[in-house]
Amino acid sequence: MRIFTKLSAPLCFLFVFLCLKTAFSSSINASSFSTTHLCSHEEALALLQFKTSFSINYTASDPYLCKYYYTKPSFKTESWKEGIDCCSWDGVSCDNVTGHVIALNLSCSFLYGTFPSNSTLFFLRNLQSLNLAFNDFRHSKIPSEISQFTRLKHLDVSFSQFSGQAPGEIAHLPKLVSLKLSSYYNSFDLILETTTFKNLVHNLSEVRELKLSGVNMISINPRLFMNLSSSLTTLDLSKSVLRGNFPNSIFWFPNLKNFYLSGKRNLTIDLPSSNWNSSLQDLYLDVSDCGRRLPESIGDLKSLRSLSLGCHLEGSIPASIRNLPQLTSLDLSSNYLSGQIRPSLANLTKLRYLSLSSNLLNGTLPPWIFTLPLLEYLYLSHNQFQGQINQFRQNSLTHLDLSNNKLQGAIPNSIANLVNLSYLDLSSNHFSDLVEADMFSALQNLETIFLSDNNLSLRMNVNANFTLPKLTHVSFSSCNLSEFPNFIRHSNGLQSLVLSKNSIYGNIPQWICEKDDLQILDLSHNNLIGKIPNCLPKFLSVLNLQANYFDGNISFGFPKGCGLRNLNLHGNQMDGPLPRSLVNCSKLEVLDVGKNNIEGTFPQWLESLPDLQVLVLRSNKFHGSVQSTKESPSFLRLRVLDLSNNDFLGPLPVWYIENFKAMMDSHGEDGSPEYMKAPTRDNFYLYSLVVTWKGFNYELQGILTTLSRLNLSHNNLTGHISPSLGSLTNLEWLDLSSNELAGKIPDELVSLTQLVVLNLSNNHLVGRIPQGNQFNTFGNDSYEGNLGLCGIPLSKSCDGIGTPPSSFQEKDELWRFGWRVVVLGYGCGVVFGLLMGYLVFRIGKPKWVVSMFDGRPSQSGRKLRKARRVDVLELLI
Known part of the structure; x- marks a missing residue:
């Protein structure tokens, strides 16, 4: 017995060693198999045939929106080549054990063409996630064959130019937890009918995320949304076509964290005076009516991170907003809010975005508003603010819009310290005094600058050699300019230039012709002379040269593919005939x-x-x-x-x-x-x-x-x-x-x-x-x-x-x-x-x-x- 005990320890050790060795070897073999032999020939062939259904078009994926919602666009299908394991292709994910394709992410892939109803994509029966967002499928219908993906949990076909009625078969995807059918808000081409929606609500008991932004749901009674699963966490109905009174019981869904609802015509919702769902994190309402006033109970939403309300609210901003410690974004623009900005907003130290534009707010701008430590976006335009601007005490601002108010005095010199600023709009105020263009020389991230319609005199220092390389939009209308601003000469990305209502004399400089993505040029109401340069119309969508002293024939040609939308030469001294080449400007x-x-x-x-x-x-x-x-x-x-x-x-x-x-x-x-x-x-x-x-x-x-x-x-x-x-x-x-x-x-x-x-x-x-x-x-x-x-x-x-x-x-x-x-x-x-x-x-x-x-x-x-x-x-x- 004692001998057995002495031998059992080494034997046990040997046994464990052999087991670990076997497991390790098996792991290596499995790993080797997973990297070289996962994708089946049939599924790889199906993907390759799917690839040939579409061409690659640079206009099919919007880079700006893609980067915001998903990721930078890329040509994912270019890596799809025969002889290479399909599990290593861009956008393709496989099960490590079975080798089946279980996820396909082709969002922002520049795919262009009609989506075939008999697509080989439907051979991927084990697919659990499908993302086709931000492509251009040329107003195809969403194929009813999508019901063959019985294991699908995530479906995203947002902003891919699908149109027509959404197929009822979508409601036959029992494991779906995320459904995104969003469409571009100004098209409303994708239609969701009552019967389909009722089935969807009845069958999709596991759905957590439902995004229907921009979808035409005119026939659906908003009360049907109350039949959705109580496990719902995200409901996005922004820019959709809905009518009627949306039940405010949506605010009592226990797990709802993100709610977006908009529709300015005949869509209303009543904000509750109590019993809000405390888990709500993002609330966005842009409807025709949500009650006359914002209730004090809004301060009960302790988890709220983002609040955006545009629904004709009146009165003052409730003081209870100070009780929202997690708030990073506050947008109360386009209402009828009046009075001064409450000091209680100073407590929202986590704010990164603040917009109170298009209201009836008045008084002076409180000094603390320029000291919020994390504030990046500040929009206070279209109000009745007056007085002078205090000096800026922090430099986190990237967007500043104070336009269309009654602000006066000089522009603070401390604006030169806002080195992160990319958007600046101070137009349509009563700012006065002489402004040296050098003030903006340190703002090397500036992309947009609007100073129009003040009492300013913008002076160019002839010895200044600074440039603002990132400038894309410039508006210096009514700035008492006598010459073209030299600091924009080397802004190669310039898209719009508005210098109207000044006293600029002479010819249009040649360097403007070198701005080859320039789209808008407004030099109206100046003292420009001579002939219009031949180069200008080739690039532009707007050319406004009215009220100058240009003479001679309209000799410049309009090439085929001319992109002009607006040509305004009113009030000059042009003579001769109207050029027939204008017929090449088919967008005019x-x-x-x-x-x-x-x-x-x-x-x-x-x-x-x-x-x-x-x-x-x-x-x-x-x-x-x-x-x-x-x-x-x-x-x-x-x-x-x-x-x-x-x-x-x-x-x-x-x-x-x-x-x-x-x-x-x-x-x-x-x-x-x-x-x-x-x-x-x-x-x-x-x-x-x-x-x-x-x-x-x-x-x-x-x-x-x-x-x-x-x-x-x-x-x-x-x-x-x-x-x-x-x-x-x-x-x-x-x-x-x-x-x-x-x-x-x-x-x-x-x-x-x-x-x-x-x-x-x-x-x-x-x-x-x-x-x-x-x-x-x-x-x-x-x-x-x-x-x-x-x-x-x-x-x-x-x-x-x-x-x-x-x-x-x-x-x-x-x-x-x-x-x-x-x-x-x-x-x-x-x-x-x-x-x-x-x-x-x-x-x-x-x-x-x-x-x-x-x-x-x-x-x-x-x-x-x-x-x-x-x-x-x-x-x-």
């Missing part, structure tokens, strides 16, 4: 060459431009008839046509009038004003338009997409007014004055219920003036100089007696009252447009518009402030 939306000396016949060849919406040829030397040589409809999208002050003759262009579809179609259900603009990567630029009213020119700093205007005045047009004008039901402005038109005013024009301005004066019109609708609002000046006209509002009656009925004085008073009411009530489009233009003209609002993403690509950007309905009559009457 606005063409304004008014008030020059351009000659020739009507350029009917512009009919071939499919997107042309605004055409201004006024005050030139055009002549001949305005007729089409085509039998097919032309100028279908044209909404503004101004041919006034030329030598056009012959009858009204009836063929064109009958095909102005954009002047006939309804504006849609959403009445909120939109403006024509040219997008860039992070910003957009509003188009402008000069209009004439009672002999004065006004520049509208924004063209409403609903604006509909026809001006053929001051020509030699003859014949009758065509009844077909009555079909232009969107028309807000009709001016046929100072021509040779004869006959009666067609009764059909009474159907123009959007008409705000009518001028038929100085023609040879006869007969009774039509009555009803808008015609009850127009005064004598709309008809003067037509001796054959009679009836209200003229003093000449149509019964030959010479005076109207005795009640005319009363009707005249009613007309005067009615005109004022109609100006505010009818034709809101042109009123908004004129009002916006008037406000810009009077108080200097900028045409340069702020960032789409407001520093955060997860949001669509700040909204334009709603114009207050003041001083309208001062402009129109």
